[in-house]
Amino acid sequence: MSEEFTRVILLFISTVLINNFVLIRFLGICPFLGVSKQVETAFSMGLATTFVMTLTGMATYLINTYILEALNLPFLQYVSFIIVIASLVQFVEMFIKKTSPVLYKALGIFLPLITTNCAILGLALLIPLNGYNFIESIVFGFSAGVGFTIAIVLMAGLRETLEFGDVPEVLKGVPITLIIAGIMAMAFMGFSGLISI
Amino acid sequence: MQLLNDFKNGLWNENPTFRLVIGMCPVLAVTNTMTNGLAMGLATTFVLLASEIVISLIKKLIPNDVRIPSYILVIATFVTFVDYFLKAFFPPIAASLSLFVPLIVVNCLILGRAEAFASKNPLHRSIADSLGMGFGFTWALLLLSAVRELLGMGSMFGIQILGAWYQPMVIMVLPAGAFISLGILVGIMNYITKNTTRDTHCH
Numbered sequence: 001m002s003e004e005f006t007r008v009i010l011l012f013i014s015t016v017l018i019n020n021f022v023l024i025r026f027l028g029i030c031p032f033l034g035v036s037k038q039v040e041t042a043f044s045m046g047l048a049t050t051f052v053m054t055l056t057g058m059a060t061y062l063i064n065t066y067i068l069e070a071l072n073l074p075f076l077q078y079v080s081f082i083i084v085i086a087s088l089v090q091f092v093e094m095f096i097k098k099t100s101p102v103l104y105k106a107l108g109i110f111l112p113l114i115t116t117n118c119a120i121l122g123l124a125l126l127i128p129l130n131g132y133n134f135i136e137s138i139v140f141g142f143s144a145g146v147g148f149t150i151a152i153v154l155m156a157g158l159r160e161t162l163e164f165g166d167v168p169e170v171l172k173g174v175p176i177t178l179i180i181a182g183i184m185a186m187a188f189m190g191f192s193g194l195i196s197i
Numbered sequence: 198m199q200l201l202n203d204f205k206n207g208l209w210n211e212n213p214t215f216r217l218v219i220g221m222c223p224v225l226a227v228t229n230t231m232t233n234g235l236a237m238g239l240a241t242t243f244v245l246l247a248s249e250i251v252i253s254l255i256k257k258l259i260p261n262d263v264r265i266p267s268y269i270l271v272i273a274t275f276v277t278f279v280d281y282f283l284k285a286f287f288p289p290i291a292a293s294l295s296l297f298v299p300l301i302v303v304n305c306l307i308l309g310r311a312e313a314f315a316s317k318n319p320l321h322r323s324i325a326d327s328l329g330m331g332f333g334f335t336w337a338l339l340l341l342s343a344v345r346e347l348l349g350m351g352s353m354f355g356i357q358i359l360g361a362w363y364q365p366m367v368i369m370v371l372p373a374g375a376f377i378s379l380g381i382l383v384g385i386m387n388y389i390t391k392n393t394t395r396d397t398h399c400h
Contacts, residue, residue: 178380
């Protein structure tokens with residue numbers, strides 16, 4: 001039991017810091033560049049994404065193991081995963097709308113956008129690829145979301161400060177954001193020797 | 198004439214990578230070598246062409262409310278096709294692109310063109326648009342991967358270009374180098390056209 005627990009903790013740390021979804025794996029770059037202008041909205045986006053990612057981790061494990069593998073239909077993986085994600089996002093949106101109008105207002109427009117976030121489909125595809133079990137899949141989804149949130153909130157904080165900086169005209173907007181992301185990726189590379197699994 | 202304009206639009210004016218800044222995940226992830234960049238560009242071009250043809254043909258049959266899921270299904274079908282094709286005929290390329298072949302499904306470039314162009318325009322214009330966008334995407338990937346491979350390993354398409362005197366800048370083939378070189382390239386493109394990039398995001 002304790003060995004299992006250690007493995008899960010290590011998986012969490014390595015997914016959040018060492019193999020950060022945005023800065024090391026290049027998944028979810030679009031929202032990272034698009035929704036990182038203010039810390040508050042960036043945090044809401046991160047929260048919504050973490051929520052959907054955790055559920056996706058659970059759902060894809062179940063579908064892959066009990067439907068696709070059991071019936072030997074691996075070629076339907078992409079089609080079925082994307083349908084699952086789209087309907088999951090729709091379901092989460094309806095659920096939040098009914099139960100917590102405040103949260104719904106805060107997340108609002110970000111929810112439907114999550115369907116086309118490649119971090120979610122990437123997560124779904126990595127689970128069968130890495131052969132995670134049920135618990136590991138959920139932890140993997142949750143920690144991928146936490147890693148995404150950390151990256152996008154850090155970036156939003158930097159961009160808020162950058163508003164007062166003297167950026168050359170041609171680098172304003174996307175180019176300077178990419179260069180900052182590069183420097184952040186370098187900083188995250190420092191974590192690479194932290195643990196080894 | 199109109200067809201030529203549709204084609205040229207994607208190559209420069211609305212270049213998906215440098216002008217619209219959409220579909221950035223593969224641009225950053227697979228441009229560590231030129232072979233990968235070219236393969237990704239061509240795979241995306243094929244999916245774009247095939248999906249725009251199908252969507253343009255069936256656009257009248259799709260109810261408006263479910264059009265986005267329908268587009269995604271069409272795209273996912275062609276992506277599965279490309280993925281199996283690469284795995285069967287080019288296993289090393291399929292292995293090095295790994296996750297990013299299936300992720301063409303959620304490349305906003307393809308869904309974006311399906312929604313913005315193929316669903317409104319006739320077949321021949323959709324073909325011109327998809328080829329323009331696809332080749333625009335491909336040359337952007339090739340340029341970025343050329344910079345990264347040359348500086349990072351001193352080679353192009355795996356052939357050593359720079360001599361033994363060259364000390365490779367390993368950072369260029371690592372994730373950090375991808376962000377920085379793309380940022381500088383977009384900046385240079387902005388300088389050439391003297392327009393700042395429109396802050397589009399891809400959803």
